[in-house]
Amino acid sequence: MTSVVVADDQDLVRFGLEMVLRARGIDVVGLAADGREAVETVRRTRPDVVLMDIRMPVLDGIAATAQITDAGLPSRVLVLTTYDLDAYVYGALKAGAAGFLLKATPPDRLVAGVDTVAAGESLLAPSLTRRLIEEHVRRPPPVEGVPTPLATLTDRELEVFTLIARGLANDEIAAHLVVADTTVKTHVNRILAKLAMTSRVQLIVLAYETGLIRPGAGAALWAASENHRGRR
Template identity: 50%
Template sequence: MADLTTPPLLRVVIVDDDPLVRTALTMMLDGAPGLAVVAALADGDELPGAVDRHRVDVVLMDIRMPRVNGILATRRLRARRDPPEVIMLTTFDTDDHVVRALRAGASGFLLKDTPPDRIVDAIRKVAAGEPILSPAVTRRLMERVTTGADAYERARSALASLSPRERDVALAVAQGRTNAEIAASLGMSVATVKAHLTHILTKLDLSNRTQVAMLAHDAGLI
């Protein structure tokens, strides 16, 4: 009889053109409880085939690759039905690329020197619907985004389409709060928060919580 207390296995795909990085990540993640690397790929152009062959929960992907970079691969992946979540791998000197990746639909990013236990924790959180955005690094990224008046007006107009309660949830999401934290602060159930978030993503034609945060930033709310 199956142990109902055992969490489901999370299937991970690694995409990085450096074979040493792929090998190190594969060894590390395969040794973590509840995680399994189902494919380790050298370029973003290999990702669609891997997703077709495996049930994938999270993709851990480099940004800079020779044929299809991580940003384009993420955009293509998020256009699919029921796509896996994406965590980008980056360094401090690629801030602009990270912002583009978040707008493409990535659920967050990690620096390549992130400790192994934090990478494992990030994968689990993203699979559970929580974006991985380091407050300090996110603030730095946001400050480097030049939104302009047009982007500001578009963001304001988009958020104006939300109901007052949906707007409250969107702002809380943009502040990095979890569903449980939002539920507690707004006096609603976690199920209601999830329902509001689904409506928000549908109304705004967005893919995930990270894009909600980016929109709120463009509108000057955070």
């Protein structure tokens, strides 16, 4: 059973989410009304997923996400936001969040999102993510060769990194490269370790920041990837 901590400063939202999740078989192991309480609760309960609001008192969701990520806790953060272009969401993704959803998301999709993140995947709604990246990531001038932050990657790792940045899941990357899923997982783990990152979302943000991927360049692959996931 997937375990979850819900962090939101609004009582109605917090308890409402708890009811929705419990009704669908998800184990809500903790509730938090601010970011500091969220970090403490996650340290104590070590849930699979944290549903994290952005705007909270004492410690906001971005700082709380960064503390959870930096502490090496196994919990994966799924950000909940009210607005589809919330300027704070980008900061949360850079801090290590595994993805984000709108608070207006239907209950079934919310539960599916929790399960997706708990399974180790990233949750990046195409309609929101492309707009967010184009709005908040300023691509640097084109440079020759491999961007400096990626210089430690081998040619194959760079190829896998690029496919991740275009929104492909591990099985799709394996099919594209004609290799085993386990081989792709090994490459992904090595890429994360070399770049000192903890999630695929951070890799995607880095790809846009370094100019390896241009906003919109991976739209077709991204849409195809989402359609593929929807059929599984």
